[in-house]
Amino acid sequence: MGLMGKLKYAAGALLLCALLLAPAGAEALTKVSLQLQWVHQAQFAGFYLAQDLGLYRKAGLEVEIRPGGPGIEPLSELATLRCDFALSWLSEALVMRSKGVDLVNLAQLVQRSALMLVVFNDSGIRTVKDLDGRRVGLWQRQFAAPPRALFAKLGISVNEVSQNVSMAPFLQRAVDAATAMLYNEYHQLYQAGVDRDEITIFDFAEQGMNFPEDGLYTLEDTWRDRPEVCKAFVRASLEGWRRAFVEQELALASVMKRVNAANLASNPAHQRWMLKSMKDLYTHRVGTVLMGQLSPYDLLQVNRVLVAQGFIPEPIEAKGFVAEAWRQP
């Protein structure tokens, strides 16, 4: 190596040091927090990767990612100013807004509903209509809105059983059908020894009930007062997701790091499946370029069902609710 080479090397090392030290010293980072919907899992891989790859830092942010869990409602955390940003389903956000919480949708992340009902083939249930009079495990609150709307549309009446996080009642045949997410419970069944061809799924998106799920929300005040921070956060997060879809193993490592630290009962195979599913759900319809866009049709559809089910008295308009913080300037 020549002298120039050595100099270049030294310069590179210095630059690296400077980059590492600069955020701590020279430029103060803006501290923000994100409330997740659930415990650490690949459903949030993009946020982890944005943090681990320093994308937030580069955007001038220091982000605290707070895991959720039973009893933690992200939008309530947001409403009570305990976090700056929160992840939530669109339906949940619309209900909250109709209750008077001034929150805005910064970006719609999951474009396609992952919600489904599962039944065992040997139960004799072939169509959704066959669920008439059967025990159906349903998650409560707005998670129940799409199935209830569907049952109402089909004119059937099911024996609703309040479903918790476990698929045990379904596996032990205590219920005939259960609610599942494509990226989570559906695969948990597989990991409980149920083969794919032993069950039938009723996919709500395919039943005309595509409720967009995970979206990023903040309060109107925050969006008005600090739009640049909101935009920086959303864009860095989306960049994290784009990287996660390309470098899945890297993203998986970020996920497992948090899963293991939290001593959660999960395994890499499951998280890998989840990440793969998230890619399909995020890029459905919009690809990777328009990631974040909220389809007006979906908004209309969710409003309709929520009004019909009595969750909200009247539809929420896009104006004032949809803040397209994801758009590139």
Place this chain on the structure above:
Amino acid sequence: MSSEGLKPRWLRLRARFVIFVLSGVAVVAAAMAMVSHLEASHALLNSSQEQLLDLASSQAAELARRLEKVSAPARNLAVTLEVVGVASEEMANELVSQNLVANPRVYGMALALAPYSFSPDRRVFSSYAYRSPQGLKVTDLNSPAYDYPSQNWYLVPALLGRGVWSEPYFDEGGGNILMSTYSAPMVKKGKVLGVVTADVDLGYLGREVRSLAVTEGGYAFLITHQGNFLAGPRDELVMRQSIFSLAEELNNPKLRQLGRRMIRGASGVVKIKDPISKRDAWLAYAPVKGVGWSFGVVAPEDAVLAPVNDLTRHQVYFALGGLAIMGIVVLIMVVGLTKPVKMLTHGAKRLAGGDLLCRVTGIRPGDEVGELAHTFNTMATDLHAHVEELKRKKQELEDSLHRIELLENIQNTLSKFVPTSVKARIDEAPEAPDLNKRETDVSVLFLDVAGYTKMSEQVNGEDMNFLIERYFSSFLDDIYQNHGDINETAGDGLMIIFQDDDPVQHAINAVNTALAVGSKVAKVNQELAGRFQPVSINIGVNSGTALVGSSRFEGIAGTRWTFTASGSVTNNAARIGALATEGKIFIGPETAKRVGDRFELTSIGPQRLKNVAEAIEVFQVLGVKGA
């Protein structure tokens, strides 16, 4: 000898012998060892498979018995309460505490009534007693956040109407332990009144399972009806992995199939590639009856087969030892065989080197090699005799050859002095050459160097000899080419006899010779011009019948034979030659008649010759006709 194009062997006899014998023995030994190894392995595997399955079954049964001791109190209490009902919270608390105290294997017990079944204005009613680190505690599970009617331990048995073991879970409220709960529903007239539960500490159970000594390097494990590990070879598997997630991670469909058989309550033994140790192993599994779990034991194949492997190893050692001894024996034998062969080879080499007196000694007679040595020695003796004989004959041959050589030398030397005609006669019959005179038709040529006498006075003797040799040797070749026999040399002249079966031919030969000599002389004259006076050669030829053969001259010194043609033809030839001057060629009438159509002749008219009565016509040869 590779004379037949055979490839040479790359090993000597000794090495070959040892290798062949030893490899043969080794193959037999290996085959025997393998057969015994396979049979023993097979037998051992069969018996250990049975043993392994027995172990799995007995452990599963033992586990089922222990869990039965946990579930029985709950079931009994539920049945009792189905009849008597629950009167008060105090009664509920007392019942669960008493049952807990009476059943040391139970970690905690709960009584939970169906919503609004205790009273229409009270949704939840429950009592829970458990063993805390501080001792037995009694509490309730009525918190709205917990909402027990939606918990699986309540929900599932209530929906199914029968007792159910829950999936294991971490109880974070109580002792922070991994537990599983048995729930027995209280059912009256088809209506669920509530459930009674009993918890078991799975941490303790897991430790027991792990401590189960199976085989060296083996382990036991327990999975739930969902395939989740309750206890296993590694702690991090417990509650994180199921046998199915492991199969997915390892991309091992066989493992998944095994898991499905296990959670369906089957039992059996399978050979697997152990995902933990990555070794071949045997896995036996049996259901934990009444709970729906499955118990498995894994034994690495090499541990199972350790005794067989030991046996085989010993066999191999013995075989190797035997082979070594065998090798020594074979070597001794082969050395005994090859040593005489080496001696014979050495002897043969010496023999080939010419030492015919060499004999091979020290080889004991009586066997094939002894015979060979005897044959060799006899052969050497015979060979010696033959060679001696040959030598003698060779000497004789050499002597004869020497004589022949001498004779040839003599012949060569003599032939220079013997005319060709004589040689021809001797060659015809060397034993007894017919040298007697015969009447033969010949041409006789006389050649005379003109002025020889005068010239010999003018030049000195040395130069004279040089000239004679120079001229004479110049036309000697022509004479021989034309089959002439030089008969006489007389200082300045030559007599040459030409013979042929065809009387015309020898006449032509004679004239040709004369012409050739004439032109040769002219050439030599030209070469020597300036140094010596030119020489002219006069020639006379005559043909006819003469007496040709040897003439014997008896003298004082001995007898001398000479070969010549005598008669008038010869005399006339000499006289015709004497007529010729200035290098002319004269021929007699007979010759002229024979060669007239070949040569340009001109008559010089009839001449009178000495001692000849009649004049004869003499012709001069001018040259070849048409030349």
